[in-house]
Amino acid sequence: xxxxxxxxxxxxxxxxxxxxxxxxxxxxxxxxxxxxxxxxxxxxxxxxxxxxxxxxxxxxxxxxxxxxxxxxxxxxxxxxxxxxxxxxxxxxxxxxxxxxxxxxxxxxxxxxxxxxxxxxxxxxxxxxxxxxxxxxxxxxxxxxxxxxxxxxxxxxxxxxxxxxxxxxxxxxxxxxxxxxxxxxxxxxxxxxxxxxxxxxxxxxxxxxxxxxxxxxxxxxxxxxxxxxxxxxxxxxxxxxxxxxxxxxxxxxxxxxxxxxxxxxxxxxxxxxxxxxxxxxxx
Amino acid sequence: xxxxxxxxxxxxxxxxxxxxxxxxxxxxxxxxxxxxxxxxxxxxxxxxxxxxxxxxxxxxxxxxxxxxxxxxxxxxxxxxxxxxxxxxxxxxxxxxxxxxxxxxxxxxxxxxxxxxxxxxxxxxxxxxxxxxxxxxxxxxxxxxxxxxxxxxxxxxxxxxxxxxxxxxxxxxxxxxxxxxxxxxxxxxxxxxxxxxxxxxxxxxxxxxxxxxxxxxxxxxxxxxxxxxxxxxxxxxxxxxxxxxxxxxxxxxxxxxxxxxxxxxxxxxxxxxxxxxxxxxxxxxxxxxxxxxxxxxxxxxxxxxxxxxxxxxxxx
Numbered sequence: 001x002x003x004x005x006x007x008x009x010x011x012x013x014x015x016x017x018x019x020x021x022x023x024x025x026x027x028x029x030x031x032x033x034x035x036x037x038x039x040x041x042x043x044x045x046x047x048x049x050x051x052x053x054x055x056x057x058x059x060x061x062x063x064x065x066x067x068x069x070x071x072x073x074x075x076x077x078x079x080x081x082x083x084x085x086x087x088x089x090x091x092x093x094x095x096x097x098x099x100x101x102x103x104x105x106x107x108x109x110x111x112x113x114x115x116x117x118x119x120x121x122x123x124x125x126x127x128x129x130x131x132x133x134x135x136x137x138x139x140x141x142x143x144x145x146x147x148x149x150x151x152x153x154x155x156x157x158x159x160x161x162x163x164x165x166x167x168x169x170x171x172x173x174x175x176x177x178x179x180x181x182x183x184x185x186x187x188x189x190x191x192x193x194x195x196x197x198x199x200x201x202x203x204x205x206x207x208x209x210x211x212x213x214x215x216x217x218x219x220x221x222x223x224x225x226x227x228x229x230x231x232x233x234x235x236x237x238x239x240x241x242x243x244x245x246x247x248x249x250x251x252x253x254x255x256x257x258x259x260x261x262x263x264x265x266x267x268x269x270x271x272x273x274x275x276x277x278x279x280x281x282x
Numbered sequence: 283x284x285x286x287x288x289x290x291x292x293x294x295x296x297x298x299x300x301x302x303x304x305x306x307x308x309x310x311x312x313x314x315x316x317x318x319x320x321x322x323x324x325x326x327x328x329x330x331x332x333x334x335x336x337x338x339x340x341x342x343x344x345x346x347x348x349x350x351x352x353x354x355x356x357x358x359x360x361x362x363x364x365x366x367x368x369x370x371x372x373x374x375x376x377x378x379x380x381x382x383x384x385x386x387x388x389x390x391x392x393x394x395x396x397x398x399x400x401x402x403x404x405x406x407x408x409x410x411x412x413x414x415x416x417x418x419x420x421x422x423x424x425x426x427x428x429x430x431x432x433x434x435x436x437x438x439x440x441x442x443x444x445x446x447x448x449x450x451x452x453x454x455x456x457x458x459x460x461x462x463x464x465x466x467x468x469x470x471x472x473x474x475x476x477x478x479x480x481x482x483x484x485x486x487x488x489x490x491x492x493x494x495x496x497x498x499x500x501x502x503x504x505x506x507x508x509x510x511x512x513x514x515x516x517x518x519x520x521x522x523x524x525x526x527x528x529x530x531x532x533x534x535x536x537x538x539x540x541x542x543x544x545x546x547x548x549x550x551x552x553x554x555x556x557x558x559x560x561x562x563x564x565x566x567x568x569x570x571x572x573x574x575x576x577x578x579x580x581x582x583x584x585x586x587x588x589x590x591x592x593x594x595x596x597x
Binding site for chain 1: 312313317320329408419424433551563564578
């Protein structure tokens with residue numbers, strides 16, 4: 001698998017032919033569908049039916065984007081922003097506090113909590129949705145954005161605690177001890193020492209959870225109903241029903257829904273990828 | 283990966299912060315367990331309690347709106363005798379096995395490959411990430427358009443073998459689901475393997491080189507064994523993720539044609555929220571939860587017991 005013809009190099013193959021070929025094939029598999037979506041979203045209906053699907057339109061149009069934006073797209077967008085921000089900030093804060101206690105503290109109680117949260121990673125979200133639906137209706141939160149925020153926080157906790165704990169464990173004990181000798185409480189050590197030190201991990205967790213919440217489909221499908229409380233992924237599904245024959249418009253909605261994430265990704269790419277690879281492979 | 287890093291990490295997670303014996307009491311005193319309370323409140327209310335709740339509801343009659351009444355084993359009897367349950371279990375199993383068979387080798391190969399140093403690999407790794415930005419709904423809609431027999435790829439490529447009604451043919455639809463699932467998930471697992479591969483100490487390869495091991499031998503003797511725990515993390519995520527995969531299939535095929543792609547999670551949604559039978563759906567939910575927990579534990583066992591539990595479920 002690793003056929004390497006380089007001379008005396010160390011580490012990973014300089015020339016990895018199998019990997020290299022597979023790498024380019026995979027790239028094509030990823031890019032072609034994305035390319036198709038983007039070029040089709042600029043075609044009018046007529047060009048869509050008449051032209052070759054894989055060739056860009058000779059007379060590109062923005063009509064599809066206009067149609068989507070006129071159909072409450074900005075409302076769905078802002079709903080998505082509210083739900084994402086509303087879920088991610090509390091999720092990161094409570095997970096950080098828990099991870100700090102689990103790494104810095106000791107005792108059987110914390111050990112048990114650690115095990116419980118780890119087990120939580122294996123709880124299938126889907127299996128719990130009916131009781132969540134029951135609880136949300138009983139709390140009179142059905143068809144509100146808060147109904148999406150609360151369970152999203154809960155399901156972000158286990159993985160966030162795990163990754164943050166992995167990073168907190170790498171903070172040298174001496175730093176904590178010297179602050180302790182200066183009379184610092186755990187509360188202030190947590191926020192003044194640990195939090196700034198693992199800020200990269202905090203950012204990773206925030207982006208990872210934001211991605212999950214932003215793209216979530218199941219909670220919005222089951223816990224909301226009116227178009228006032230619709231979020232982006234659900235709006236794509238609704239567009240699919242409404243514009244069923246206008247494929248270019250649906251694909252324009254797909255493009256619009258991804259743009260904010262692409263922008264975020266371009267800003268925080270290094271941070272995100274480095275944090276994710278470290279967080280999951282530690 | 284604890285095995286490959288040299289950091290002096292204590293084996294037990296929650297004791298890592300404890301000061302060595304003999305220190306003053308103020309030093310030994312750790313943070314209060316109360317700091318975990320806010321996280322636990324959310325986790326209990328919206329994950330643990332619902333997990334118990336789904337078990338309770340599986341013994342109840344409930345249409346989703348009206349009164350909840352005792353049902354005894356009626357839901358279980360109907361779910362366990364319904365041929366659709368067995369069908370959805372079988373399809374779920376097929377989706378899990380086949381998508382792992384596709385995803386594991388591709389992610390492993392490309393993860394190890396992108397862990398290398400060349401510049402264009404870094405560029406590839408950037409592009410590989412893009413599918414992670416798309417929601418499952420977006421991925422499903424994109425492939426619906428792409429696979430449309432009249433206006434999608436088929437119209438562009440005049441090869442009869444490729445011009446099929448991919449989503450309308452029961453024999454092909456499951457394969458399409460597995461392909462689309464892999465399309466959107468492999469990028470994440472490439473990242474995981476990349477991280478794992480980067481942590482393998484270069485000294486191992488140097489030593490192997492001095493001993494005259496070929497590249498292929500190095501891959502099988504060093505890279506693969508060193509990635510054992512990465513493999514477990516990645517595969518656990520893959521299996522539990524695939525088991526509960528719902529939105530992509532829901533939008534892409536709706537479980538059809540017929541019931542050809544009706545996985546357990548989708549069956550549960552249809553039973554509960556379309557069929558207004560929350561009791562039967564809860565019974566399916568219990569099966570789903572048991573399935574998920576059992577698979578996670580099984581994979582953890584495969585990983586060996588001496589390893590810290592977190593690594594596996596790290597997952």
